[in-house]
Amino acid sequence: MAEDLMHNALSKSRVFRFAPSPNGLLHLGHALSAILNHDLAAACGGRFLLRIEDIDPARSRPEFEAAIYRDLAWLGLNWEKPVRRQSEHLGFYAAALERLKAMGLLYPGFLSRGEVKAQVQAHEAIGGVWPRDPDGAPLYPKQERGLDRDEALAWISEGRQHAWRLDMDKALALAPASLGWSEAGAGPEGETGVVSARPERWGDVILSRPDAPVSYHLAVVLDDAEQGVTDVVRGQDLFHATSVHRLLQSLLGLPAPAYRHHGLVPGPDGRKLSKSNQDTGIAAYREKGLSPTGLRALLAGYGFVFH
Incomplete structure (x- = not known):
């Protein structure tokens, strides 16, 4: 009994x-x-x-x-x-964003999509290979990581458009080397069991931008923790994004759910x-x-x- x-x-x-x-x-x-x-x-x-x-x-x-x-x-x-x-729950997300800023893990990125595209094209035109994320999009340039704080704040006060990005190198330095998750389903290439997280593949991901106060990556881990979600069951198209989610959970001291990624229904x-x-x-x-x-x-x- x-x-x-x-x-x-x-x-x-x-x-x-x-x-x-x-x-x-x-x-x-x-x-x-x-x-x-x-x-x-x-x-x-x-x-x-x-x-x-x-x-x-x-x-x-x-x-x-x-x-x-x-x-x-x-x-x-x-x-x-x-x-x-x-x-x-916008205030809830904003508080977490401020916490990451206080940890020195975020920086404002001012480059537009057009400016990033131009850098990528110029680099590839001379035979260079620009790193891309698992979805095939080029990673954001790293040049603004060391931007002077006062200069950046001045630009923001002037109204320059910007997005708050996670400094991936700094974030990884605070994460455990064994960062991973329990996968009950399978990834696109059959990954299952204990999967090692590779958030670096995504580069300096956006956590907040002018048209959306919080990104999907940050909101989803905060919501799952707040609601006590123990099992995340979703499509394989989000399998690789789990690496970023596990990194954010580690940085913010949030519990890690068990994950189960299922196959996708094909269209016509x-x-x-x-x-x-x-x-x-x-x-x-x-x-x-x-x-x-x-x-x-x-x-x-x-x-x-x-x-």
Whole structure:
């Protein structure tokens, strides 16, 4: 009896979440992540949370948020209330950002995308190889890391556009050499088990910019910790970003969830699904008369297994 009670207590302590952005309609890939999180939570007697990642005011729309609730309810998923909305916690994120600044880990980057592109093109024109992140984007130049503090503050006071970037070298110096995570799923190349984090592959990532007070990388680790999330189940497209998340968790003394990255649902052209492709939206399948059970069967046809 005592062992059963202990097992139940441990099971109920597991917390899963689905965290979409209201910048478009949910597609089949979102349905897969939502269902997996919901079913895994139910299977272990855990909790299933819904979080609205509306930190980008330029792209977030109330009609898309309403559609998220409608689509998930149609799928038969139940989530705890109230729902956490990132836009209601800007002070929470700002405090963490100030903490990282106080640690001397952030610097303002003033280069525009055009200026960075010009540097990359000039370097490659003479045969150089510019380092790129796992998504293929060129890394931000390091020249502003040592910018005079007073000069930088003067530029900011003058209204110059800037983004706060993480000095990756300084951050890595404070992180344990054994930084990694527990992977119950698999990465794009089959990585599983204990995975070593390689945040340096992302260079000096942005943690805050003028049009978004906090980046996805920082907000997601803060929210997961604040909500007690124990299991992060999401698509393989975020597998490499986990390295940055583990670094930020280490710097801020946040707990590390267990991770499980699942395969991606291919679009008609074989590439990753996009919210811009309405034909693969959950609403489109519903309007065609497909049932929630039928949608699960459709996903199962791609090889995904539900619990």
